[in-house]
Amino acid sequence: MNWVFLILAGVFEMFGVAMINKLHRDRSWLAFALLITGFGASFLFLAIAMKTLPMGTAYAVWTGIGASGGAILGMWLYGEPKNMKRILFIAMVLGAAVGLKLVP
Template sequence: MAWISLVLAGICEMFGVMMINKVNKERTWQALVLLIIGFSASFIFLAYAMKTLPMGTAYAVWTGIGASGGALLSMIFYGESKDWKRLLFIAMILGAAVGLKLIS
């Protein structure tokens, strides 16, 4: 259950990052509320996961999902570069997160 919670925390982190971009573009209170909800849910799920998982592992996986997911979403929704080198390093981040799961 802790790993599911950790993945949910990463997904909420990705949502929060998307809302940062939305707040910067729109400046609406709805976007700000969604940003706060996204990051709050992310921290709640992360805290739950850290009751079972080691802090270093949980934090590394959480940031890996958030960073790589945010980069992928920006490529999909905002037309950022899809250069093969960028995709390679995103895959390496995700591979490291999977590796941490396999050894934990």
């Protein structure tokens, strides 16, 4: 169950990163509130997951999901460059995160 919490933490991290971009574009209180909510939920779920998962593994997976997810959202929503090298390296980050789950 803690892996589910860790994945949720990563998803909320992605949401928080997207809200940084929204806040930069809109400068609205709603965007700011969503940013705080996204990162707050991310830290909450990360803390819950780290009750049983090793800190290094949890942190690496959390940052991997957040970083690669943020890059994917940037390409999908904000027109950032989409080239094969970038997609390859995002896949490598995600593959490393999955690999950390597979090792004891």
